[in-house]
Structures are given as C-alpha cells and as structure tokens.
Amino acid sequence: MNEQWVSFANEIKKMYGKYFVPLHEPTFNDTEIEYVTDCVKSGWVSSVGKYVDRFERELAEFTGVKRAVAVVNGTAALQIAMKIAGVKPNDEVFMPALTFIATANAASYLQAIPHFVDVSEETLGLDPMKLEEYIKEIGVMKNGNLVNKKTDRIIRAVVPMHTFGHPVDLDPLVELCLRYNLALVEDAAESLGSYYKGKHTGGFGVAAALSFNGNKIMTTGGGGAILTNDERLADYAKHITTTAKVPHQWEYVHDEIGYNYRMPNLNAALGCAQLTKIEGFLASKRALAIRYEKLVEQIDGTRLFMEPTFATSNYWLQTVILDSEVHRRDDVLALLNDAGAMARPIWTPLNELSEYKICPKDELTVTEKLKETIINIPSNPLKGHAFYDKT
Structure with missing residues (x-):
C-alpha cells in the first residue's frame, strides 16, 4: 500500500515538473x-x-x-x-x-x-x-x-x-x-x-x-x-x-x-x-480533477470527492476520501509529504478547539468521520493545459 502512495506522489511531481509540489500557488503573468x-x-x-x-x-x-x-x-x-x-x-x-x-x-x-x-x-x-x-x-x-x-x-x-x-x-x-x-x-x-x-x-x-x-x-x-x-x-x-x-x-x-x-x-x-483569467483557472481545475480521479482509482480504499449532482464545483481544493479501515490518515499524509507531494488534513472541527468548546452543538457524527478520512492534495492549475495557457 505504501508503494501506491509513493507512486501517486511521483505522478503528481511528474505532472507539475517539480521535486516538491505545494498545495497551492498563485498564477501570474x-x-x-x-x-x-x-x-x-x-x-x-x-x-x-x-x-x-x-x-x-x-x-x-x-x-x-x-x-x-x-x-x-x-x-x-x-x-x-x-x-x-x-x-x-x-x-x-x-x-x-x-x-x-x-x-x-x-x-x-x-x-x-x-x-x-x-x-x-x-x-x-x-x-x-x-x-x-x-x-x-x-x-x-x-x-x-x-x-x-x-x-x-x-x-x-x-x-x-x-x-x-x-x-x-x-x-x-x-x-x-x-x-x-x-x-x-x-x-x-x-x-x-x-x-x-x-x-x-x-x-x-x-x-x-x-x-x-x-x-x-x-x-x-x-x-x-x-x-x-x-x-x-x-x-x-x-x-x-x-x-x-x-x-x-x-x-x-x-x-x-x-x-x-x-x-x-x-x-x-x-x-x-x-x-480576466477566471474561466481558464476554472477549466484547468476541472481538468485536474478528472485527471486525479483516474489516478486515485488505482489506489485501494480511496476516491476523489467529486461535485454533487446538483452543482458545478470550482474544484478549488482537490480532496481524497480515505476508507478508514484501509488507510490511516496521518500515515498517508506522511507518505505523500515525504515523497514530495504536499498534502494536509481537513481542519480540526471547531467544537474541539479550546476557544469554542463551550459553544452549543448538535451531534456531529459525519464531522467526526470526515475529519479522519479527508486529505487534500496539490491543486494548482496545470501548466501545459490548453485553458491554462490562455491565461
């Protein structure tokens, strides 16, 4: 399983042509x-x-x-x-x-x-x-x-x-x-x-x-x-x-x-x-999601989160959902970052932060599940993509 994540990180580095790929970079010209x-x-x-x-x-x-x-x-x-x-x-x-x-x-x-x-x-x-x-x-x-x-x-x-x-x-x-x-x-x-x-x-x-x-x-x-x-x-x-x-x-x-x-x-x-470039950014993000979806499918117990049926997403931050019975979130994060592809977890639920623990809350069943199963991966527009080049 470790080899699959290292291979995934290497594919990301190949896509971006970098030794280490950050989560985000602005695009200027x-x-x-x-x-x-x-x-x-x-x-x-x-x-x-x-x-x-x-x-x-x-x-x-x-x-x-x-x-x-x-x-x-x-x-x-x-x-x-x-x-x-x-x-x-x-x-x-x-x-x-x-x-x-x-x-x-x-x-x-x-x-x-x-x-x-x-x-x-x-x-x-x-x-x-x-x-x-x-x-x-x-x-x-x-x-x-x-x-x-x-x-x-x-x-x-x-x-x-x-x-x-x-x-x-x-x-x-x-x-x-x-x-x-x-x-x-x-x-x-x-x-x-x-x-x-x-x-x-x-x-x-x-x-x-x-x-x-x-x-x-x-x-x-x-x-x-x-x-x-x-x-x-x-x-x-x-x-x-x-x-x-x-x-x-x-x-x-x-x-x-x-x-x-x-x-x-x-x-x-x-x-x-x-x-002036927003349409190109959006098209490139969508193309990246489609590309990631195919790569993620090759890793057991994972899926790329895709837009709901009623929505058109900007795919701002590409999101992998892990099967917690197959993968430990922090192990995956360590493997990807060590292999040169920056990855991070979702935010700590706010009710767990010291300044907000006293706030009222409902049962947070799904929140508790997702905090252990979501990772985010590099989401910069891809150079060489037709829409990116128009920017």
Whole structure:
C-alpha cells in the first residue's frame, strides 16, 4: 500500500515538473504586471482608485449579484455580511463544525455565539435535513424569532460554508430559513466560480462572503468581498467598511463605529487582472480533477470527492476520501509529504478547539468521520493545459 502512495506522489511531481509540489500557488503573468504597474504609476495605491470600483463591478457581474463590496480579507467580509444580515451580540449562529476557523471568528467579532451543526457526506457542507431535525429538538418560535430552548438566546442566522468549492444543498436550506425566520449568510470564501443548479453561489441569501487569499481560485494578495442583492445593504456595507465616514469635501465626520476594512486599489488592480483569467483557472481545475480521479482509482480504499449532482464545483481544493479501515490518515499524509507531494488534513472541527468548546452543538457524527478520512492534495492549475495557457 505504501508503494501506491509513493507512486501517486511521483505522478503528481511528474505532472507539475517539480521535486516538491505545494498545495497551492498563485498564477501570474504580464497582465498582472501591467495592471499593478498602471496602479502604481497613477499614485492611487491605497483605498481610493479606479481599480476598486472596477473590481466590485466586474465581480458582481461574474457572480450574478447586484452588488459586490471589496474588503481587506474574507474574514472581514463574513463579519460584515453577518452584521448587515442582522446578527447582534448574544445571538446564536448556526454553522458547520467542519469549517475554517474564520467562520466562527467572524461571528465572535460581532459578540455572537457560534452554534455547531453537522455536515453531509454528499456535499461536505452543512446538512439541511439534519439541521431541520435539530431545530425541532432545541428550537421554539417566540415573537417571530427562533429561540434556543436550552439557552434562551435568539438563533439569528445560518452560515453554510461551501467546502473546498463544492456547493451545499441550498434549496432546502433557503426554505428552512424562510420557515424559521433565519438569515442565510453564505460563507462562499472557497466557491468563486461554483454554481448551484446553474446559479452562482453567494446569491441565495441576505449576503455572502468571498476570499481572495493567495491560495484561492484567484487572488488579490489579501482581500475579500461581500456579495448581496440588496442595494440598501450594499450601501451600508460600503459605508461601515470605509470607517463610516460621511461624505464631505473636507470634514471628518463619522456617524457610527465603522471598520477600516477597505481593499487597497493596488490589490484591486491585481484582482481585475486575475478576473480576466477566471474561466481558464476554472477549466484547468476541472481538468485536474478528472485527471486525479483516474489516478486515485488505482489506489485501494480511496476516491476523489467529486461535485454533487446538483452543482458545478470550482474544484478549488482537490480532496481524497480515505476508507478508514484501509488507510490511516496521518500515515498517508506522511507518505505523500515525504515523497514530495504536499498534502494536509481537513481542519480540526471547531467544537474541539479550546476557544469554542463551550459553544452549543448538535451531534456531529459525519464531522467526526470526515475529519479522519479527508486529505487534500496539490491543486494548482496545470501548466501545459490548453485553458491554462490562455491565461
């Protein structure tokens, strides 16, 4: 069995032509140099400039929402998305336990309480059916709000995360939110270019958050964006992320406590350049998944996680599911990394982290299973692929 994993790592190194293949690398060429150079020459490199406005406009067009508000990173985007959706101090927020810590941190910054629920093996994301059963167990409607009977706190929102770019099953989740007066806020940090039943993720709820970290489908170096179809909420998000400053020719008047979450024009210039290539990135990621699927099939007790039938995934992070009776996760990780192909496990479930152990939670059966059976493997676009070369 060890030989199969070493052979797999060697195939990955051959594909990329490298002695050691990292999990992610950004893809840049002359377009990025051109746009960033133009931004530098303009002198407008900070929070004001033509590229910020252009990036927001083109991002909204690509994702099919009415508005996009560019900010400093994905965590800030999610915090503000929850805030404009009505999350207040002492509210509880449903979210998967199997997600990056930023999902819970964003709620905590608003002094809200993460409430952890289980995920689905079909999507790796929040399971709407299990959530419905759990709500019936612990929830009661009071004055139009869903209240946790055990804590007497209002449960204000649901925050599904599209794990590794694979969309959760959104239709039943939308219906559930309508029935229980819950705000749907999508953590779409990993799902730029992913579609649920033909509609881009991030447009199904009150608001959503994207990330443009260096390891994402496309990058602005550091950055994120809030998506919404509500013009009023978009204006408010823009206002409070730019220090809540009231427009004036010279006066500094701020009408509430705001946030300095502005995306610099320099980062937005990089983002505009990357957006011109997004279709090529997505096509190359999909081609890589198809190639990996054939390679993984050759290893006993494994499978590559493929998009759900109702979704079109961006395949941001290629994911191998192990049969725990055949493979020990940490043994596989050691073999791949030692052989020159970077691999990592999924995140530690948030309910296991010291800062979040006290948070309310449902039974997390699938979460517990997946944390021991998921590994991620190198997911960079492949050089030499037709779509990659067009970038």
